[in-house]
Amino acid sequence: MAASSSKSWNNSTFTNGHQVGSRDSKLLQGQNATLQKKVNGFKKQAQSHHTTLDLLEGEVKAFLIDEDELHTFDDLTKVNPVTTTTVLKCLHARYSADVFYTHAGCTLVAVNPFKHVPCLYSLEVMKEYHVNPQPQELKPHVFILAEQAYRNVQGQVEPVNQSLIVSGESGAGKTWTPRCLMKYYATVAASSSSQKCQDMIERIERRVLESNPVMEAFGNARTLRNNNSSRFGKYIQLQLNRSQQLVGASIQTYLLEKTRVTCQAASVKEFSYILSDHEGATEQERLQWKLPVEAQFCWLPNADQTLEEDCFEVTKDAMLHLGITSRMQRQIFRVNEISTAF
């Protein structure tokens, strides 16, 4: 390159500090054009990447939920992204909109409303879920699961057992939910029955429902988190005949917190039945059980707290319906007489 430089200085061009001739210059121009093309290609590519990125960003935004719309998501698996934060935000938004049930796939999440919501569990609502051919398309509700389990039993050639598991922390509604389920089955599993066995079915339903106040009286107590906390676990079995009528129930209990009978921490209470027995007993019963009104018992340190005094009557009534006679009841309630001896 340096040898030819003196011949054609005018046509020369400098590239990288070297002088070049016209032939080389053409070559160089060609190379420049190729280079320019490549640069343009890169620019186009970059532009299209930019556009792709913009599109992606738009898609991601559309994919991620709009927080203002969170309460409209009736299934937590549809919330994007599914993170602890978005799930909690969704449940919170629904709670604020007075919506207490949300699906999470085949699981139902129930949020304790901490208030009385009578229209949520009325007979009309039960019927609505029971008669609808597609109950799962109605608003999320514990009755959807109840109805699905009921239909699953019905729909099989051979009856197949169905289980509903209720879990959650203390005060979440684990006692409340089976109560609703039992009421639901007591209602729908009787609606198809003939007049002939209606009486018997009604009696069974009543017994099934009356088991709740008895179980709660003997196994529930006030804790720091829940005024009516179950101090035991339970496995409730509802038995249906081949016509899907409720014909019986059995309840197995386990893990009863027996130590509570004689020892309670401050601000928590004895089992409900002992308290209601203590507060609701008649004068005659008090005499019989050696429970003077003003008596103080070391095993009952927190008895002076508020108590629904008619609980005792409700419990006795329910026990009667379950077949626990007044005589048997007296023997059971004599436990206080024995306890006072300590």
Ligand SMILES: Nc1ncnc2c1ncn2[C@@H]1O[C@H](COP(=O)(O)OP(=O)(O)OP(=O)(O)O)[C@@H](O)[C@H]1O
């Ligand atoms: N769906 C609901 N609708 C109205 N009230 C509810 C509902 N769920 C729970 N509650 C209220 O919250 C209280 C606590 O619920 P519940 O006793 O069922 O909790 P839990 O999970 O059984 O607690 P623990 O484990 O302490 O026994 C109930 O006494 C009831 O008043």
